[in-house]
Amino acid sequence: MKKVTILLSAAIVLLMSCNTKQKVDEKSKEPAKKNILFILADDYGYNDLSYRNDSFYETPNIDRIAKEGTVFNNGYAACQVCSPSRASIMNGKFPARHGITDWIGAREGEKWREKKRFSKLMPAKYKHSLSHKDVTLPEALKAAGYATFFAGKWHLGEKGSWPEDHGFDVNKGGWDAGGPRGGYFSPYKNDNLKDGKDGENLSMRLAKETVNFMKENKDNRFFAYLSFYAVHGKIQTTKDKWAKYRKKAEKNGIAETSFKMKKFLPMRETQDNPIYAGLVESMDDAVGEVLKGLEDLGLAENTIVVFTSDNGGVSAGDSNSTSNLPLRGGKGYQYEGGIKEPYFIKVPWIKKRIKENNTPVTGTDFYPTLLDLVGLKLKPKEHLDGVSLLPLLTGGTIKERPLIWHYPHYGNQGGEPSSVIRKGDWKFIHYYEDGRGELFNLKNDEAEIHEISKENQEIASALKTELFNYLKEVGANYPEKDPTYNAALEAAYLQKTATKRLESLEKQRMSYLSPDFDPKNDWWGSFQTID
Template identity: 35%
Template sequence: MKQILPVILVLLFCAACTDKQDAKAPNILIINVDDMGWKDVGFMGSQYYETPNIDYLASQGMVFTNGYASASNCAPSRACLMTGQWTPRHGIYTVSPSTRGKSKNRKLIPTKNTRTLAAKHKILPKVLNENGYTTCHAGKWHLSDNPLEYGFDVNIGGGHNGLPKSYYPPYKNVTVEKGNAEYLTDLIVEKTLNFMDTVQKPFYINYAPYAIHTPIMPVDSIVPKYANKSPWNGQGNAEYASMVDNLDRNIGLLTDKLKERGLFSNTLIVFTSDNGGLYGITKQKPLRAGKGSYYEGGIREPFFFVYDKEIESNTKSDVPITNLDIFPTILNYTGIENTELELDGNNLSSILEGNEETLERPLFWHFPVYLQAYNPADNENRDALFRTRPGSVVRKGDWKLHYYFEDEGLELYDLSDDIGERNNLAEKYPEKTDELLGLLKEWWERTNASIPTTLNPEFIENIQ
């Protein structure tokens, strides 16, 4: 009996330790890639880009085939993720200015754009920081001059800039301490790994590499691998592919570090992109158009969640979600009560844990500004001059409605049958069109959305 009692005490102590560890708040890792399109990864079907590390990570959790960014270009999408709010609530609609393209082609005076996220917004890192998390931003920030003023303890290379002037030193507009690596994507992950090695408390990392945004600056050692591959469905740029490949390697290093430190099972990982792929460099067939457009190619993203304790591996969901849902989902898994925040997304835990298979709600996008086309001779936009003219979009179920402020134009698509948005059904189904337009109008009023109505005196009809 004397020998058994100490053994029992040790077992009880170990069990208590295990329970304490199981109850420990999860680490948070958001991987928000820049300009990565819906099919720019293997797990979404690309037969050109090779992303074995991202594919592996996707297999460890739930993939969303209808995952969206809440805006079709960088700054507004990132502002939505950080605030958990639709664009009308923070006013960041584009990369300044809102008068993109030639004035003679713009019928309306667009809404003035906000460049810096207002300090009044209590964003995700601030909330986590106030609840015991050590917070680290790594890579592209794009919402202010200094992410340290918004709740981050550590800043690795983040500023107001939306892209690096160079991925090779000197980086010119990216400030980051020297390390062993030189290529910017490699250096940022090197510093992120250093943070992971030293942090003791639960942590939140906003890993937002500048890759794979322009400038297209290849990793020379990788280019031959893709130069010898046959193009596939509009994907065939070997230099861009080398950047995708190198990013994948770095994400593999993040995964390995979590496992090395015994943190993988207690880390909630979210993988997504801030907007669609850059049309002309990469395409997302059968999706229409790309970055800057509110057709599917501009807003539908590769998107998955991994959390070993709660989310079953190798699962998939067709539920439409957006990056607005990340904030409330993280609050759920960290046990932080939402008492003051006005969040526009939904907690996805019931979907992620397999308790529900549907989530009935409309999704909205609002873009009251102009964004010029990259190449008028090669695009899939509404017209050749602009990737987007001022308008709003709503998706409910499989139905998606585009509304344009210049001409009150309407486009209705059934995504279950026409994911490429080629067959406008607005006239064929007027009741459905009216229903979705009604939802948009209610949403404009609820969010006090800015609607451009002032005519541009410099506009010239039918001028190209």
């Protein structure tokens, strides 16, 4: 009997040992060294990829990230223009809190009058560089032993506030400018990026610099931040790509007109711009280069890949590149077309991933999410307006919270000085010109066609109160009335815009779509600005 007891005890110990080993093996599926590849596009619209719109654009590599990762269908940028949302990715704070509420270089206060738009308000003052007081995402990762790399567009301050001043070990091409000053082909006219051979593609160059960094650090943990200048204006492409997408536009049927006048500017309502589509494909080619680099280096299984954009597609002002329909508005606008983005996160070691999630999430969430995913402690005193999305990636939920946008500016694209709150399915917009409010239920009305504040006064009032309590708490700046405002001058400006500018835009669009289109120089100089 004693021998049986001993054998039974040994069997139990062996079984427990096996179970323990299984748990260890199960846990060991997570790699010891977890890397991060963060890909940020510029001015890239929610529907400007074949994952959602295969009738015109071709983006197989970006689509791959979406298909192999988790798609956040209600993923947002933290602002409708670039610098504020880029800062929010770095510090996990909404723009109203960190103070960069407009793109750095935009006119503020009385200087707005220089635009000669004769507006009712003078835009609010804003901060012109990323604060050194904040511990940024790259600084947090660097402190944990990560090699950090930046390539592409920065636009978060002048020298002294460049990527290398905020936690990046290497900087390839990040500096003051928000657009590609030399265009998308070398020479680049970029103080922090050496020129390649004439005609070298900028997006591909940035991708190759990223692959080189990953190769040099394949045995280390790394954070590679690839921040494309694409698809910011001026939009450019090659003759071959222009011809390809011109034929696609023709096959789809070319509408007689595309632009409709909105409050301040005409807005594009068709996706048939062959120059822009060619630029999109070139960016996708560069994404493919980096993904291939991960595979060739044997790093694909232990590298998180993020893809997103800093604001909506440009449908008015600037390069008038695209339409965000059925979403309303575009870059610079308070509507969904200005703030809703492609928002994909791929974590290779999460095998039972959630393919799509409808929870509203935003750019401030990347900071805590990435720390969480690589096993680092969160920094709640830093990423004050962000939460970890790890529960959503694995089938869980997060607590409902308000998302806040504060843009007390006019901008270049025709948006209005406003503040926005989204909570659950409800979205409330406050306008500073006249104090009016708009309420939408995004579950029932994603296109924001039906304004329903009168039917839901209690909801509108509660959201407005919550919005302004937050703005007061963080010490937000506001626009002020312009004492020199002249309604007749503004009306004359708007009338000219609604006629001459709209006519010029339609003429330019048809020239791009003409079989005889010739930019009369190298093809990468193919864009012309409409004044």
